[in-house]
Every structure is written in C-alpha cells, then in structure tokens.
Amino acid sequence: MTPEIEAPIAIVVMGDVMVDYQYDIATFPISGQDAAILSARATLGGSAANAALGLSHLGVPTAFATRVGTDSLGRKVLEALQSTSLNLETVQFGQQTGYTITFIEASSERTMFSFRGCGADPFDLTPALESELRRARLLLLSGYSLLQQEQAASVLRAATLFKQSGGQVALDPSPMINHIDPSLRAVMLGLTDILLPNRSEAEALVGPGSVEAQLHRLTELAPCAVIKQGSQGASALTRPGWSSASSESQSAPSILHAPALPVKSVDTTGAGDAFNAGFLAALARGENLSQCLQAGNALAAQVVVVRGGSTLYLPGLDFGIL
Numbered sequence: 226m227t228p229e230i231e232a233p234i235a236i237v238v239m240g241d242v243m244v245d246y247q248y249d250i251a252t253f254p255i256s257g258q259d260a261a262i263l264s265a266r267a268t269l270g271g272s273a274a275n276a277a278l279g280l281s282h283l284g285v286p287t288a289f290a291t292r293v294g295t296d297s298l299g300r301k302v303l304e305a306l307q308s309t310s311l312n313l314e315t316v317q318f319g320q321q322t323g324y325t326i327t328f329i330e331a332s333s334e335r336t337m338f339s340f341r342g343c344g345a346d347p348f349d350l351t352p353a354l355e356s357e358l359r360r361a362r363l364l365l366l367s368g369y370s371l372l373q374q375e376q377a378a379s380v381l382r383a384a385t386l387f388k389q390s391g392g393q394v395a396l397d398p399s400p401m402i403n404h405i406d407p408s409l410r411a412v413m414l415g416l417t418d419i420l421l422p423n424r425s426e427a428e429a430l431v432g433p434g435s436v437e438a439q440l441h442r443l444t445e446l447a448p449c450a451v452i453k454q455g456s457q458g459a460s461a462l463t464r465p466g467w468s469s470a471s472s473e474s475q476s477a478p479s480i481l482h483a484p485a486l487p488v489k490s491v492d493t494t495g496a497g498d499a500f501n502a503g504f505l506a507a508l509a510r511g512e513n514l515s516q517c518l519q520a521g522n523a524l525a526a527q528v529v530v531v532r533g534g535s536t537l538y539l540p541g542l543d544f545g546i547l
C-alpha cells in the first residue's frame with residue numbers, strides 16, 4: 226500500500242501591511258524645534274506582513290489577507306509581495322497604503338507615527354478569502370485589526386467561519402490590546418486557541434506576576450499560551466488535553482521554556498512577528514510545543530541581527546523616503 230501523502234498544513238494571516246520609514250536622529254526635539262535626519266531607510270512592515278513573510282520564507286503555504294492601496298506606494302508593496310511565494314488571492318484593495326514613520330534616537334529610543342490608510346478598512350468576505358479560510362488549519366490574527374469597530378467585526382466574522390471548519394486561531398494581542406473594545410476583545414479571546422503576547426501584553430491581559438503565574442492565568446483565556454520574553458526567549462503552557470491542528474495532545478502539560486539564541490541584536494523590529502511565524506510553522510509541521518518555541522526563537526534571532534523587520538525575507542527593497 227502506498228503511504229498517503231499529507232497535504233501541508235495551510236495558514237491564513239490576516240492583517241496589516243505598511244511601509245516603515247525609519248529616520249535616525251540624535252535626540253527627539255521638543256515640540257516646535259528642528260532636528261537633523263542623520264540617515265534614513267524604508268522597508269516593508271506591518272505585524273501581519275512580517276509574520277506572513279516569515280511563514281512563506283519557511284516554506285509554509287500561506288495566504289495573506291490584507292488591504293493594499295491602489296496608490297503608487299501600494300503598487301510597490303504589491304510588487305514586493307509578488308516576489309515571494311505568498312498566496313495573494315486574498316489581497317484586497319483600498320485607497321491609500323498605510324505607513325509608519327519612526328524616529329530612532331542615538332539612545333535607540335523609538336517614536337512612531339502611523340497612518341493606517343486602507344489598512345483600517347473592514348475586510349470583505351470574498352469567495353477567495355472564504356475558500357482559503359475553509360482550507361487552512363491555522364489563522365493568525367493581530368490585535369491591531371481589532372481597533373476599529375467595523376474592521377474588528379469583519380475579522381471576527383472571518384474567525385468564526387474559520388473555526389466552523391475546525392481550524393485553530395492564533396492571536397498576537399499587540400501593544401494595543403487594552404485599547405480594544407472590551408466586548409470585542411472578549412469575543413476574540415473566546416475564538417482564540419493560541420495566544421502569543423510579549424511580557425507587557427501578558428501583563429495587560431492578566432495583570433502582573435511571574436511568567437509562570439501569567440501563563441497559568443493566560444490558559445484560562447486560551448488553551449495554549451505563549452509568552453515572548455525578548456532576549457530571554459519564550460515560555461508556553463497548554464490546558465490539559467490540548468492538541469494542535471496537526472499533532473496529538475501532550476498528556477501532562479507543564480511550563481516549557483526555550484532560551485533565545487545568543488546573538489548580537491541590532492534591531493528588534495519584527496522580532497515578535499518572526500517568533501509567531503517560526504512557532505506556527507513548526508506547529509504546522511506537527512512538531513511538539515518545545516520544538517515550536519525553539520523554532521520561534523530561531524527565526525526571531527535571524528531577524529534581530531539585521532535592520533528592518535522584513536529585511537531577512539525581502540532584502541534590497543527600495544520604497545524611497547517620504
């Protein structure tokens with residue numbers, strides 16, 4: 226008998242794509258004063274875009290549901306995405322492409338201004354999106370997509386449809402988690418299988434405490450909880466009997482920890498998104514939770530040693546400078 230060839234687990238990433246304009250300055254001026262730009266660069270960014278690019282970099286079949294403007298910036302963004310193996314049938318269009326302007330001081334302090342543009346518009350449940358949601362086993366969402374009521378409603382509709390086909394929803398709460406309407410946040414958490422906060426987002430969700438105490442409280446919100454801890458790596462805990470979309474349950478859940486790789490970080494932009502991609506790629510391959518944590522740390526370590534959150538996946542892009 227010939228062994229059955231299993232189709233690879235497919236993932237849908239839903240959320241923002243932005244262009245990141247970064248300006249190096251000596252120190253941020255007080256209101257009304259002038260300051261010199263020392264150097265500048267522009268890369269592709271947006272939390273969802275970084276994660277989708279990471280997944281496609283790792284060879285995971287990934288559909289990217291995002292909204293790109295029909296402006297000249299949007300055309301460049303689309304061209305960059307088309308140079309990857311991402312499934313772009315789920316891309317939707319709007320007027321202006323979103324962008325972020327970041328000022329980086331010599332102290333490495335960052336001050337960011339964002340224009341979300343059409344990235345804040347609701348998603349349409351197009352036939353292409355519906356079909357990918359029915360086919361995929363994992364859906365990655367970000368708290369950024371829950372800030373605007375109408376967009377949040379469209380994301381929750383998509384997540385509900387996706388869950389009906391038996392898939393698992395992963396949520397990166399994002400630093401905006403406490404700005405989300407509490408009732409929307411509760412519905413979102415009710416649909417979430419895998420929660421992927423960093424330390425401060427974990428605190429926003431369940432209050433202060435040790436990583437261990439926070440993980441226990443997070444598993445009351447979602448069956449699988451992971452806390453990203455910067456240069457300390459990441460830890461995870463699951464509810465008893467939890468099983469991923471691709472592997473069997475772990476019989477006796479206990480807190481797992483995987484240390485970060487000992488690298489010299491130059492820019493942590495996109496580190497959390499890369500962790501999400503590495504973690505979910507390993508989950509899609511059917512690896513155990515400990516291996517998933519290691520895979521998350523491994524991709525994030527490659528991202529923090531280069532400037533720009535997506536440079537590892539798309540080096541040499543030129544978006545010009547605003």
Ligand SMILES: Nc1ncnc2c1ncn2[C@@H]1O[C@H](COP(=O)(O)OP(=O)(O)OP(=O)(O)O)[C@@H](O)[C@H]1O
Pocket residue numbers: 422423424453454455456457458459485486487488490493494495496497498500521522523525526529
């Ligand atoms: N200095 C570092 N050295 C090695 N790995 C790092 C370092 N900083 C971050 N990482 C890796 O990146 C992962 C995510 O980092 P962090 O906990 O800062 O997430 P985050 O705050 O969500 O990131 P982001 O700002 O990109 O959203 C960590 O779990 C770790 O694997």
Ligand SMILES: [Mg+2]
Pocket residue numbers: 397399400423497498
């Ligand atoms: Mg993050």
